[in-house]
Amino acid sequence: xxxxxxxxxxxxxxxxxxxxxxxxxxxxxxxxxxxxxxxxxxxxxxxxxxxxxxxxxxxxxxxxxxxxxxxxxxxxxxxxxxxxxxxxxxxxxxxxxxxxxxxxxxxxxxxxxxx
Amino acid sequence: xxxxxxxxxxxxxxxxxxxxxxxxxxxxxxxxxxxxxxxxxxxxxxxxxxxxxxxxxxxxxxxxxxxxxxxxxxxxxxxxxxxxxxxxxxxxxxxxxxxxxxxxxxxxxxxxxxxx
Numbered sequence: 001x002x003x004x005x006x007x008x009x010x011x012x013x014x015x016x017x018x019x020x021x022x023x024x025x026x027x028x029x030x031x032x033x034x035x036x037x038x039x040x041x042x043x044x045x046x047x048x049x050x051x052x053x054x055x056x057x058x059x060x061x062x063x064x065x066x067x068x069x070x071x072x073x074x075x076x077x078x079x080x081x082x083x084x085x086x087x088x089x090x091x092x093x094x095x096x097x098x099x100x101x102x103x104x105x106x107x108x109x110x111x112x113x114x115x
Numbered sequence: 116x117x118x119x120x121x122x123x124x125x126x127x128x129x130x131x132x133x134x135x136x137x138x139x140x141x142x143x144x145x146x147x148x149x150x151x152x153x154x155x156x157x158x159x160x161x162x163x164x165x166x167x168x169x170x171x172x173x174x175x176x177x178x179x180x181x182x183x184x185x186x187x188x189x190x191x192x193x194x195x196x197x198x199x200x201x202x203x204x205x206x207x208x209x210x211x212x213x214x215x216x217x218x219x220x221x222x223x224x225x226x227x228x229x230x231x
Contacts, residue, residue, distance in 0.1 A: 106160070
């Protein structure tokens with residue numbers, strides 16, 4: 001158990017819908033990262049938040065958005081869902097976020113299926 | 116930009132045999148390198164990381180990796196495979212420079228199968 005929690009574990013929805021994925025980081029970690037894992041794209045970095053502020057952005061679609069709240073939990077919002085958005089979404093957390101040496105601890109993921 | 120190439124999407128070994136999973140990276144700045152393992156239906160777990168200290172890095176479960184700058188490689192090895200090592204392994208790179216911060220760039224993964 002990494003100490004990172006993600007809810008829900010599974011999510012099945014229809015095209016065009018909007019969903020929210022939630023992540024609680026390990027106690028004391030200030031950074032939250034979101035990754036998408038799909039068969040065709042592999043593991044891809046989406047976005048990072050550090051202590052409530054957006055720190056880095058990757059291959060995140062405009063239909064996707066995220067935020068980190070004062071209690072440091074984070075939410076990833078996916079809207080206008082398409083079949084291709086079906087994937088495993090991971091959240092990770094680390095103590096810092098301003099260097100590359102921090103270990104990122106991954107949650108168990110949320111499996112999103114868009115029908 | 117940074118990238119990682121894992122040679123071999125599938126590797127199969129016998130129990131007790133040497134495990135060698137290959138990783139080559141590309142980075143314009145000094146890299147930090149990681150190996151993660153993913154068991155079925157689970158998240159990723161860190162095996163080991165290289166952060167510019169010793170080039171030979173020892174990790175959990177008997178795994179180790181050696182950073183070779185001249186070869187831009189960070190191959191993962193284990194002297195003797197165990198059935199419990201069967202999983203998917205990911206090599207990843209990041210750096211402290213530019214806008215990378217802690218952003219991990221992953222390879223495509225290598226599925227390790229261990230035969231009795």
